[in-house]
Amino acid sequence: MIIQNALKSITRCTGRNILIGIIVLVISVASCVALNIKNAAAQAETEGLSNIKITGQISLDRQKMMESFNPEDAASGERNPENFRDMFAENTELSLDQLQTYASSGNVEDFYYISTAALNAADDIEPFSESSSEEASEDTAEAETNNPFAEGMPNGGMPGGQNGGMMQMNQGDFTLTAVASESALTDFINGTSKISSGTIFDVSTADNNCIISSELAAFNGDLAAGDTITLANPSDETETYTLNIVGIYTNTSSTSDSNGMGMRFSTALDPANNIYLSASSLTAIAANSESVGTTSTDDYGRTTSTAITTQTQGTYVFADVDSYNAFGTELTSLGLDENYTLTSNDISSYEASLVPLQNLSSFATTMLLIVLAVGAVILIVINIFSIQQRKYEVGVLTAIGIKKWKVAAQFVTELLCVTLVAVIVGAAISAAVSVPVANTLLANQISSQQTQQQSVNDNFGRGQAPAGMPNAAPNNGGGNPMMGGRGDMFNVLQNADANFVDKINAVTDFYTVLQIILIGVVLTIISSIVAIIFIARYEPLKILANRT
Amino acid sequence: MSLLELNNISYNYDGKKNVIKNVNYSFDKGKVYAITGRSGAGKTTLLSLLSGLTAPTQGEILFNNVNIKKINKYDFRSRYVGVIFQSFNLLPHLNSVENVELSMRASGKKTPNRRQNAEEILKKVCLDDSLAKRRILKLSGGEQQRVAIARAISYEPEIILADEPTGNLDSATQDEIVSIFKSLAHNDGKCVIIVTHSPVVAKAADEIFELAPLK
Incomplete structure (x- = not known):
C-alpha cells in the first residue's frame, strides 16, 4: 500500500516532485563530479608512484645534526664554532663499500653509483664558457676566492650532503663523472643526453677513455673521437692526466639560459664541461694522485692533501614506494647512523607535480561539503513546505485509518524514489561531464600554480625559465644534482616548468555511483526526519476541522 | 446487545467547558439514526x-x-466505521475509484x-465508469458526496457515520442520498448514523436523537 500510494502520488503531483528532482539532480551532479575528482586524485597519487621506479640516495641530514648537536664546550659552557667544524669533519659521505653493503637489502632492486672529481684544464683544452676565455678564468678565480663555502674547508667544499658534492666541484674547470655500470648513466637512459659521434666507453676498464659534450668539443676546435685531452689536478697543476676521447655527446640540459649560468660559481658546474669516464679510470687517477700528492696541516689542526678527491653517490632503485619506505626503516637496523637519511628525488618531484591535483582535490572536498550542506538545508526547507501543503492529505489518510508511520513511510518512499531517479540521472550526467570538467579545473589550478611560480621567479629576477627542462620530471631516473648542473634547491624555486599531472581520469565508476546513492539516501533520511516529526504531531480531527 | 453504546459520555476541548455532558444512547444494526x-x-x-477520531473525557x-x-x-x-465527512475529505490528486480503493487497502x-x-460500489451510488475515472475536483458536490459514501461503505463497516451529508445538495439529490442510506440500513443491515439539520432527513430516519445544548 505504501509503495502503491507513493508511486501514485509521485505521478500525480509532478510539479513538486520535479522541483525536488531538479535540486537533487544538481546536488548529485556536483557531488558526483567532486567525488570523481577526489577519487581520481587519490588514485593518481597512489598509482602514479606505483607506476614509476623509485630511486633514492643516502645522504647526510645536516639539519638534523644541527638540531641534535650541542655547540657548547663541555668545560667552558661557551659556544665554540670549532665543535661544528669537528662534527661535520667526522660525519662524511658514506664510502662506496658502505653504500654497497646497504644495497644487499632485499628491498633494493638495483644499485648504481657515480663518482665525481673536479679537474682543471691543462694547456690543450679550455673549459666551455659562454663568456670569453679570459673572463671565464677570472670568473673562476673570483668564484674560488669569494665562495663562502670554500673558505676554511678542506678541498673547498662541505663534506657530505646532497649539495655538498656540487659545492666541492667549484674548484675545477671540469667535472669528471665516473660510472661503473651503464644504468648509472641516467641522462643517456632518459634521453637527456645522446652520443652524437663515436661510442660510449667500456665502463669496466681503466683505459682513461672518456666522452665529452658537443659544446666542449666545438669550443676547443672540433675535438673528435680519437683525440686526447689533458687535465690537471686543481691543487697541483703539474700533475696531469691524459684522457682519450671515444665519443661526443649532446645534452639538452646544457642549453644556455641566463638563470643557470648566472647561478654557477664555476665552469665545472656547466653540464657542457661534464666528462664521462669509467669508474675504474677515475679510481686509477685518484689512486695515482694519492700516491704523488702532498699533505699539510691547517690552522685548525686538520690535515689536507693535494690529492684529487672523489665524491661517490650511490643510487638505490626500488620496485615501488613500499620497498622504498621499508628500506628507509631497514637502514637503521642495518647500522646506518641516524645522521644519514634516505631521500628520493622521484618522490619529491612527483609530490611537486601533484600540487595542482591536490589543490583541486581539496577544492572538490570543500565543494562537496558545501553542496551537501546547502542541499540538505534546501531539501529540509522544501520538505517542510511540502508537508505543510500536504497537511490535508495527512489528515484524510489518518482519518480513514491509515497509521501515521505508514503515512510517513509513504512520504519518505516518495522522496526516496524521486531522489534515486535524480541521483541516477545525475550520475549519468556527471559520467559525461566529469572528465572534461575535472581536467578544465585542473588546467586552471596548473595555470594558477605556474603563474604563482613565475611571479616568484620574477621576484628573484630569474625571468622566464626555458621550456623543456627535465628538472622536475617524475621519471628522470634520479635527477642527480651533480650532473645536471642545478641542484634541488633550484627545482624548488624554479619549477615553473615542472611536469604537473595535467590529466586525471575522473570517471564515474560503480563505487562512485554507490557513494552518491548513499549520499542520496542519507539526504532523504535527514530531510524526511522533519516530515516525520510534522506527521507525528498532526491530529486528523484538528486538520479536518480547521479545513472545514 | 447494542452495536454501539454511549455510557455517560462527556467531552470538553482542552479542559474547558463541556461540549457534551453525560450522554447515554445506544445504536443498533439495521436502523437509520438522525442526530439533530x-x-x-x-x-x-x-x-x-x-x-x-477523538476520545471522550x-x-x-x-x-x-x-x-x-x-x-x-x-x-x-479503517475497518468498523465508515465516515462521510461534511466536506467529503476526498484526496483531490486521485480519481473517484482510486479514492475508494485507498480505503479498501x-x-x-x-x-x-x-x-x-470499487467500480461496482460506485455504480451502487449511481456513479458510472466515466465518473469513476474522473478527478475529484472535476465532480459536482453531489457526485463528490456519492464518492464519499462509496468510500465509506467500500470495506463493509458495520457503522456508517455521516456529517450533514445533504447540506449542500438540491432536494432531488438529497432524496437520492437518503434513499441510499436507508437501503444500507434496511437491506444491508448497517447501522447508519446521520448528523443533520435537515428536518426531511431526520423525518426519513428510523430514530431521532436530539442533542440539547448545554446551559
Missing part, C-alpha cells in the same frame, strides 16, 4: 467520538460491548478484484 440539535449542541463532536463508548479505547483507533476507523481486507469492486 441546534448549532453548538455538540453533534459533530459526538460524531468524532463515535468515529474514534469522561464515560465510555462500547462497540460490540468492547470499550473502543481498547481497540486500535486506526483499526477501528487501508482496511487491510483481501479483495481479489479491488478495482472492479
Whole structure:
C-alpha cells in the first residue's frame, strides 16, 4: 500500500516532485563530479608512484645534526664554532663499500653509483664558457676566492650532503663523472643526453677513455673521437692526466639560459664541461694522485692533501614506494647512523607535480561539503513546505485509518524514489561531464600554480625559465644534482616548468555511483526526519476541522 | 446487545467547558439514526467520538460491548466505521475509484478484484465508469458526496457515520442520498448514523436523537 500510494502520488503531483528532482539532480551532479575528482586524485597519487621506479640516495641530514648537536664546550659552557667544524669533519659521505653493503637489502632492486672529481684544464683544452676565455678564468678565480663555502674547508667544499658534492666541484674547470655500470648513466637512459659521434666507453676498464659534450668539443676546435685531452689536478697543476676521447655527446640540459649560468660559481658546474669516464679510470687517477700528492696541516689542526678527491653517490632503485619506505626503516637496523637519511628525488618531484591535483582535490572536498550542506538545508526547507501543503492529505489518510508511520513511510518512499531517479540521472550526467570538467579545473589550478611560480621567479629576477627542462620530471631516473648542473634547491624555486599531472581520469565508476546513492539516501533520511516529526504531531480531527 | 453504546459520555476541548455532558444512547444494526440539535449542541463532536477520531473525557463508548479505547483507533476507523465527512475529505490528486480503493487497502481486507469492486460500489451510488475515472475536483458536490459514501461503505463497516451529508445538495439529490442510506440500513443491515439539520432527513430516519445544548 505504501509503495502503491507513493508511486501514485509521485505521478500525480509532478510539479513538486520535479522541483525536488531538479535540486537533487544538481546536488548529485556536483557531488558526483567532486567525488570523481577526489577519487581520481587519490588514485593518481597512489598509482602514479606505483607506476614509476623509485630511486633514492643516502645522504647526510645536516639539519638534523644541527638540531641534535650541542655547540657548547663541555668545560667552558661557551659556544665554540670549532665543535661544528669537528662534527661535520667526522660525519662524511658514506664510502662506496658502505653504500654497497646497504644495497644487499632485499628491498633494493638495483644499485648504481657515480663518482665525481673536479679537474682543471691543462694547456690543450679550455673549459666551455659562454663568456670569453679570459673572463671565464677570472670568473673562476673570483668564484674560488669569494665562495663562502670554500673558505676554511678542506678541498673547498662541505663534506657530505646532497649539495655538498656540487659545492666541492667549484674548484675545477671540469667535472669528471665516473660510472661503473651503464644504468648509472641516467641522462643517456632518459634521453637527456645522446652520443652524437663515436661510442660510449667500456665502463669496466681503466683505459682513461672518456666522452665529452658537443659544446666542449666545438669550443676547443672540433675535438673528435680519437683525440686526447689533458687535465690537471686543481691543487697541483703539474700533475696531469691524459684522457682519450671515444665519443661526443649532446645534452639538452646544457642549453644556455641566463638563470643557470648566472647561478654557477664555476665552469665545472656547466653540464657542457661534464666528462664521462669509467669508474675504474677515475679510481686509477685518484689512486695515482694519492700516491704523488702532498699533505699539510691547517690552522685548525686538520690535515689536507693535494690529492684529487672523489665524491661517490650511490643510487638505490626500488620496485615501488613500499620497498622504498621499508628500506628507509631497514637502514637503521642495518647500522646506518641516524645522521644519514634516505631521500628520493622521484618522490619529491612527483609530490611537486601533484600540487595542482591536490589543490583541486581539496577544492572538490570543500565543494562537496558545501553542496551537501546547502542541499540538505534546501531539501529540509522544501520538505517542510511540502508537508505543510500536504497537511490535508495527512489528515484524510489518518482519518480513514491509515497509521501515521505508514503515512510517513509513504512520504519518505516518495522522496526516496524521486531522489534515486535524480541521483541516477545525475550520475549519468556527471559520467559525461566529469572528465572534461575535472581536467578544465585542473588546467586552471596548473595555470594558477605556474603563474604563482613565475611571479616568484620574477621576484628573484630569474625571468622566464626555458621550456623543456627535465628538472622536475617524475621519471628522470634520479635527477642527480651533480650532473645536471642545478641542484634541488633550484627545482624548488624554479619549477615553473615542472611536469604537473595535467590529466586525471575522473570517471564515474560503480563505487562512485554507490557513494552518491548513499549520499542520496542519507539526504532523504535527514530531510524526511522533519516530515516525520510534522506527521507525528498532526491530529486528523484538528486538520479536518480547521479545513472545514 | 447494542452495536454501539454511549455510557455517560462527556467531552470538553482542552479542559474547558463541556461540549457534551453525560450522554447515554445506544445504536443498533439495521436502523437509520438522525442526530439533530441546534448549532453548538455538540453533534459533530459526538460524531468524532463515535468515529474514534477523538476520545471522550469522561464515560465510555462500547462497540460490540468492547470499550473502543481498547481497540486500535486506526483499526477501528479503517475497518468498523465508515465516515462521510461534511466536506467529503476526498484526496483531490486521485480519481473517484482510486479514492475508494485507498480505503479498501487501508482496511487491510483481501479483495481479489479491488478495482472492479470499487467500480461496482460506485455504480451502487449511481456513479458510472466515466465518473469513476474522473478527478475529484472535476465532480459536482453531489457526485463528490456519492464518492464519499462509496468510500465509506467500500470495506463493509458495520457503522456508517455521516456529517450533514445533504447540506449542500438540491432536494432531488438529497432524496437520492437518503434513499441510499436507508437501503444500507434496511437491506444491508448497517447501522447508519446521520448528523443533520435537515428536518426531511431526520423525518426519513428510523430514530431521532436530539442533542440539547448545554446551559
